[in-house]
Every structure is written in structure tokens, then in C-alpha cells.
Amino acid sequence: MDDDHHDGLKAALEQTVRSLAGIPRLPASRGEAHAAELIRRRFEAAGCTVRVDPEPAYHSYAQPIGLLCAAGAAAGLLAGRGGTWRAAGALVGSAAAWGIVDDITGGRLLARRMLMRPRTTQNVIAETGDPKADRTLVVLVHHDAAPSGVVFEQHLEHWLAARHPEVIEKMTSNPPMWWPVIAGPALVGLGSALRIAALRRLGVWTSVLSAAALADIATRPAVPGANDNLSGIAVAIAVAEALAADPVQGIRVRFVSAGAEEALQQGILGFARRHFGRLAPDRTWFLNLDTVGSGRLVLLEGEGPVRMHDYDASFKALVADCADQAGVTVLRGLRSRNSTDGSVPQRHGYPTATLVSVDSGKLLPNYHLYTDIPDNVDYTCVAGAVRLTEAVARRLA
Template sequence: MASEGFLHPVAPVARPDETALRATVERLAVIERAPCSPGEREAAHLVADRLRALGAAASVEEVPAYGSYARPVGALTGLATAAGLAGGRWRAFGAVAGAVATAALVDEISYGRQLARKVLSRRRTACNVVAELGDTAARRTLVVMAHHDAAPSGAVFDQTLPRRLVRRFPEVAERMTENPPMWWPVVAGPALVALGSAAGRPSLRRAGVAVGALTTAAMIDIAARRAVPGANDNLSGVAALVALAESFKRRPPQGLRVILFSAGAEEALQEGVRGFARRHFPDLARDRTWFLNLDTVGSGNLVLLDGEGPLRMEPYDAAFGDLVARCAAEQGVAVLRGLRSRSSTDGVVPRRHGYPTACVVSVDGDRLIPHYHLPTDLPEHVDYGCVADAVQVAESVARALAAGR
């Protein structure tokens, strides 16, 4: 349905001012915006104020949320590691504890009920920005998403080795269609402890202990770090939302309601968008609402993801993806397709709820995200031409949907 009615090319849309994009990023990057922090709240109110100044009906919505994935994940892998160390004497304990930790980890990182964080963490508050503009009486709705919180860093995010491998084996990197599954070892450690203990295989159990210990150390490291500036991830997306509001103020889309949504606590594994879903999805018809997620769009080369998922790959809506790709082509914007992500973004939440969803990200010439979750994710390292491309694509999609019959 997403491409029905898009029978004619959309007129070229105005390219946003890159200086204005940079100004948005620079204004917010100086605020430390860890999930559920006072900085996240401050950034949310600044974004909402800016959107209101551009004519949008914008508000900050506070939603219950948890501020970290590292603490519950580290606790579970630590439990499995301890059980594995004791599993030589008490095999049943090792098997049960390893299995429980494995199941809880799958639930925690795969958009499940996330029971572990409810038990192990204190519930806090995330701040979402929700702004409405366009034709508020229209039957069709486009939700353009980003997030304004920023991730903590960690040694595990160092890119020295991945870049060496990419440059040593460029032909392999060129054939890769998805990034390495960083979450698989997290689950593998407890699973090996469970299997090794249950089967009486000390080698498997010891391997699980080793992997689990490394994972636990990595999570402790992440939990102890401060938030990075997050200029590309994801103030580039926030800057795109502001630029869209500026363009729609000059030329409002007729026949389309537009919601600009900037989530809080995305870096705690999609906490903010879950709150948005609980509050707003009952009022958004699945057959007349589309979600376009803009996440980390300042790396140099835009990518329209075919799917994503930390453990199980989940495809995005093909018809809506085709519409996004066609809009990009008609605006003269190059967009890579055929790639999938083993990371997680907010886009998977509306996709899980049955909405046509597309996710636009970006990579550099090595097909990596530069400065990802590193203190060097600074405004001067953002490719603002790439951000401007993302804005053009998003606006073209909005006007295509507005023109649909």
C-alpha cells in the first residue's frame, strides 16, 4: 500500500542549509545526554522549543523508562559466569543458571518484555519530543523519527581492529551485507555454560565462563562511562527533524499529517519509543500510518536498511522501502540498499506493531559508522552534506505520501 498513488515524480525539494544543520548539532552536543538524565531532559525541551518556534505543535512527553542496558546485561552474564565456575561441582546449578541467564538476555536485547531490567534496575523517566504539523485533519500520517539521547562509550567500541581488517581485506568488506553480530557472544557465554554443565562437558563450560567474563567486564566498562557527544548518533537525525519543520513551515504538505518524533533513552534499547508506542499507537491506524526512522545520518553515505535485529533479523516493509528509494533517486540522492544491521534502532518498534517502516542510516567509505559510541563523535566529524541528503529524502517521502490518492 505504501507506494500506491505515487504514480508521478515528486518535484525537487529545496536542499536544507548545512550551516543551520550544523548549528542544531553544535547547540545540543555540548549537553551530556545519557538516557533518562537531566541532560536528556534539557535537550528535549530545547528541541521542542525550536519546533514550536517553527510552527509545530510540540510538547515534551515524559514516559517511564530504564536508563541502561549495560547493568542488567552485565548482571546476567556475571550470574552465568559465576554459575559456570561452580558448575564443575554443581552441574544442575550451572545448567539452570546458565539457561535462565540465556533466556533473560534474549528477552532483554530482542525487544521482549525485558524482565531483567525491571528486577535489577530502578525505573526512571525518559523525555520524548512529539511535534505535529502539516494537515492535521488528513487521513494519512507520516511519523519521522530520531533520538536525542547519547550513548556511553566503552573499550568494545574501539574501531582500530575493524578498520584494519576492512582495509586489509577490502573485497570481503565489499561483499558483506551486515555488520558483525556483536550481541551473539553476549548470549553465547551463558548458553555455553548451560550446555556444558548439563552435558558434563567441561570444555564447553569453561569456554562459556571465558566469554561470559569478557562480556561482564565490557558491560561494567560501559556502565562506568559518561555519555559521548553523540553528534552523528543521533543529533544528525534531530537536525534533520528541525530542517523538515523549517521546510514544512514554508510549504506545508497538504493531505498529510506529519509527526516529528525525537525519542529519549534510545541508547537504553528503545525505551523512549516504547513509551511513545503505549501512548500513541492506539490512535494511529496501521493502514494509514508510515514510520521513517533517521538514525546516524551524517557518516557520508546514506543506507536504506533492508532489516535489522541483534539476534534475529527482521525485515523492513519492502513496499515502503521502494517508495523511499524512488524518492531518493528522483531527488538525485544516492542511497545504498541490500544492507542489514545487527545493531538496534527505534525503527524496529513500529515495525513490530505492524506499521510500514523504513530506517535510513549511513556509513563511511569503509562501510563503518565513524566514531560510533566514541568520545570523538563530535560536530566537526559530521558530514552535513549527508544529513542534508537525508532531509531531502524525508521531505520527498512526505510530499509523495501527501500526493497519494
């Protein structure tokens, strides 16, 4: 790619990010719907066939999980009275811990069903490529933005990276942030059942802290979400434009911009219910792009908030080979203790790969912070994701 073309691509990517970053895009909100409409127009301008699917979605993970933590704390306090209260503490604490696991792993979402009313999110689905092909590449992104919270402050991470870079260099995944949240009610249940007061009290305090942190998140406005995930939106639109200028044969390319990802994959779960039955797992691939403007692209090996689940090895190898051929450097060997939209097709048996990015210190800068603005996006990194995504589409074709 010559310098003029590269500079033009970066300018176009930045324009896309800036055009959307000023819209508050909390999951299943009016702002999210407005952004979906603008994205629909951009894909139509790129020559794609486009539809917008409204899907029922619960707008927050923080509210139901926070209430489960509060229930665990209350149960632990009451269990201190002994007698039948102790049995109730064991039951409620265990049930709350199970409910949290069910929610964050995309299970039956029983807590949300009982505690919340669904709203509506918007999935933008654009298609290009060969309409007669029986194989499909799904390029998956999301257009909503997260609320912030005290737990996302990065002072400790920056201190550790500055003082002990050797520790960061050895890390192959981020800390499991959800484990303490699960542990609080679980310790209440275990301590109550075993009559170990210290264990129960530890569970109470852990649950209280988790509930407070989640209440903080639940009341915050949206961050600008320039990197997370307008960088992915910009890549998808740029690839659609490239495939319109130089079409591919032998494969359909479907761009799915999902809503409510920041409420733990609500939009893509709706897409799964509506569309997975018509997408054959042996002829469909999912390439998930989430936060690709931090500086260094990462091809994740796997992800999972509770248990780690590795992505399809053969598709990861294909993506890595495409990166080599396209001259795009991707970092390997990293896994995520969070979850992205890519976890949903992965659970359904589709070959899936996820591209994210980190900075020079292997950290994710401005994650869920109000500093996630267009000025802090590395557009050279985003341009690399464009080249790689287009290369994957042409390889599969």
C-alpha cells in the same frame, strides 16, 4: 537545489548539531531532559504543535545484561563442583541467556524489572501538515547519547578496511556483537546439562569477558553524539521548517524525538504504549533517521540483534523511488545486527523504513566514541537526508 540554498541548509544543520552536542545526554538523565526542552523550542519555532511526554525508562542495558553475564559465569564455576551444582548451572546459565535475548529484543524486560528502578525519559512530539488528514507519517529520531566502551574501538575495523577492502565490500551486515554475549551463559547451561566441562569453561570465560565489557560501558560518560543522533535531530527540525514554509495537504507529519534509545529503545517503547492504539497501521508510516552524517546514506533492508527482520518492502521501495526523484543517492542491500528505534513500530506491524549512513569504506565512523563530534559529521550527507525525508512526506501527501 541551488548552491546558496544548499550551503545555507548545511550551515543550519551544523548549528543545530553544535547547539546540542555539548550537553551530556545519557539515557533518562538531566542532560537528556535539557536537550529535549531545547528541541521542543526549536519545533515550536518551526510552527509545529509540540508536546513533551515523560515516560518511565530504564537508563541502561549494560547493567542488567552485565549482571546476567556475571550470573552465568558464577553458575558455571559452581557447576564444576558436580552434583546439584551442575543442575543449578544448567538452569541459571539457560535462564541468563534467555534473559539477555528478552532484553535486547524488547521483550518483557524481566531482568530490568527485577534489577533496576525505572527513571524518566522525555519524548518530544511535534506535529505539522494537514491536521484533518487521516494518514500520518512519523519521522522518528532520538536525542540521547550513548556511553562509550572498549568494545567500540575501531582499530580492527580500520585495519581490515585498509588491508582487505574486498572483505568489507562483500559484507552486507555488521558482525553480530550480541551473539557472543548470549553464547556465554548459554554455553554454561549447555555444558552443565551435558556434563561437558570444556564447553562449560568456555561459557564461563565468555561470560566473564562480556560482563567486564558491559561494566566498562555502564561506568562511562556520554559521547557527544553529534552523528548518533543529533544528525537525525537536525534533519527533523529542517524538514519541519520546510513544511512550514511550503505546507502539505492530505497527511499529518509527526516528528518524534525519543529519549533513551541508547538504553535499547526505552523512549519509543513508551511512545508505543501511549500512542500506537490511536495510529492505524494501514494509514501510518514510520521513517526512522539514525546516524545520517557518515558520508553515504543507507536505506536498511532489515535489522535485528538476534534474528534478522526485514523492513516493509513496499515502503522501502517508495523511499528509494523518492530518493531517485530527489537526486539523493542511497545505498541498498545492507542490514544491521544492532537495533534502532525503527524496530519497535516494525514489530507492531507499521510500514517502517530506516535511514542510516556509512563512510566510503562501508564503516560507521566514530560509533559510540568520544570522537563523535560536530567536526566529524558530513553535513552534505545530512542535507541529503533532509531532501529525502521531505520528498517522502510530499509523496505520501
